[in-house]
Amino acid sequence: MRVVLTGGGTGGHIYPALAIGREISAREPGSATLYIGSGRGLEGRIVPEQGIPFESIDITGFRRSLSLENVRTVLRFLKGVTRSKELLRAFKPDIVVGTGGYVCGPVVYAASKLGIPTLIHEQNVVPGLTNKFLSRYVDGVAVSFTESVPLFKKCPDVIHAGNPCATRVLGADKTAGYASLGLKPGTPFVLVVGGSGGARALNDAVVQMAPQLGKLSGVHYVFVTGERFFRDAEAAIKRQALSAADRVTVLPYVGNMPDVLAAASLFVGRAGASFLAEVTSLGVPSILIPSPNVTNNHQEANARSLSDAGAGVLILERDLTGNVLFEQIAGIMSDPAKKERMSKASRSLGMPHSAADIYEQIIRIRGKKYSQ
Incomplete structure (x- = not known):
C-alpha cells in the first residue's frame, strides 16, 4: 500500500x-x-x-x-x-x-x-x-x-x-520497567509525569506535598519533571521529602515509558489523548490534571471522560495544591479495593x-x- x-x-x-x-x-x-x-x-x-x-x-x-x-x-x-x-x-x-x-x-x-x-x-x-x-x-x-x-x-x-x-503498549514489559527504575519487581509506585516538556504547576504541587510522602508506607514515587525543570525540581523534592527520600526517584524524562507505565500502580499527570490511550490500555488508575492552556480546553473533556467512568480522578489546575494531590494519592494507594475498581474501569476504556x-x-x- x-x-x-x-x-x-x-x-x-x-x-x-x-x-x-x-x-x-x-x-x-x-x-x-x-x-x-x-x-x-x-x-x-x-x-x-x-x-x-x-x-x-x-x-x-x-x-x-x-x-x-x-x-x-x-x-x-x-x-x-x-x-x-x-x-x-x-x-x-x-x-x-x-x-x-x-x-x-x-x-x-x-x-x-x-x-x-x-x-x-x-x-x-x-x-x-x-x-x-x-x-x-x-x-x-x-x-x-x-x-x-x-x-x-x-x-x-x-x-x-x-x-x-495505545497499540504500542501491547508489548510493554513491566519487569523491564521496574529494572530501569532500579526497583524490585512488584514494588508499588506512583508515576507522576507532566508531559514531554514537564509541567511547572504539577512540579510545584509535588514539591509542596513532598514532606508528606513518608505517610504512605512501602510506596515508591517516580517524578518525571521534564528536562527544563529537572535540576531545580530534583533539589527541592529531595530536600522536602525528608524520611521518604530513599523512596523517591526524580528523572528529567523516561525513554521506555510503556514499560514504566505498565509497572506503575497509579498514574498522575496531564490528560493528553495519546497518554490516556496508553494508560487505559494498560488499565492503570489515574489522577488527571488537565492543562488549561490547550485549544478548546480539550484536555479537561478528555479527563472527564475517564473520571465519569470511574477510571480516574480529575483535579483542575486552579484547585491543585500539594495537600489536595497527596490526599487523592493516599486515598487510592491506601485502598486496594478502590484501586482495583479504578483499574478495571480504566481497562474497560482501553482499546x-x-x-x-x-x-x-x-x-x-x-x-x-x-x-x-
Whole structure:
C-alpha cells in the first residue's frame, strides 16, 4: 500500500499518524509511506528520525479573533493545497490519513479533490478546527472517544477506534520497567509525569506535598519533571521529602515509558489523548490534571471522560495544591479495593487494538472508493 500521513504541530498529532503507518507496514510489508507536514512543527524533526520520507508545506493556523493574519493564512492554505496536489500526484497514494493540526488541512482537502481515499483521526473528545472542516470532505473518520461520534454526522463512515498510540503498549514489559527504575519487581509506585516538556504547576504541587510522602508506607514515587525543570525540581523534592527520600526517584524524562507505565500502580499527570490511550490500555488508575492552556480546553473533556467512568480522578489546575494531590494519592494507594475498581474501569476504556481497527477501516474505505 502507498500511504500519505499528515498531521503535526505537536506530538499528540504526530505519534498517532506514525502508529497508523507502522500498522500498515506490519500488515503489508513493502508498503511505501510519505509524511507531509509543516517545516515549523515537531514533525520536521521527529518523522525523519523514524526513517520516513518527509515533505513540507508552508501553512499556519487560524487565529480565533479577527486579524489580517487570517487573510494570509487563507492564502497559505490555497498555496498549500496546490503544493499538496503536486506531491500527491507524484507519490500516487492509495490512502491519505490526517491526524489533526492545521497542516493536515490542505493535504487532506487536496486528496479529496483528487479523488484519493481519505481518513482523519480525532484524538480528543472535542474535535479540532481542522478536523471539523475536513469531516465534510473525507471518506472516513476514526475517533478516540465515543462522545465524539455524534460530532461527525456529515461523514459516511465514523468509527470509535480509540487512539492508535495505545497499540504500542501491547508489548510493554513491566519487569523491564521496574529494572530501569532500579526497583524490585512488584514494588508499588506512583508515576507522576507532566508531559514531554514537564509541567511547572504539577512540579510545584509535588514539591509542596513532598514532606508528606513518608505517610504512605512501602510506596515508591517516580517524578518525571521534564528536562527544563529537572535540576531545580530534583533539589527541592529531595530536600522536602525528608524520611521518604530513599523512596523517591526524580528523572528529567523516561525513554521506555510503556514499560514504566505498565509497572506503575497509579498514574498522575496531564490528560493528553495519546497518554490516556496508553494508560487505559494498560488499565492503570489515574489522577488527571488537565492543562488549561490547550485549544478548546480539550484536555479537561478528555479527563472527564475517564473520571465519569470511574477510571480516574480529575483535579483542575486552579484547585491543585500539594495537600489536595497527596490526599487523592493516599486515598487510592491506601485502598486496594478502590484501586482495583479504578483499574478495571480504566481497562474497560482501553482499546489496545486501535491501530488494527483503523487499518480495517482504511481497507473498507479504499474498497468502497474504488468500486464506485
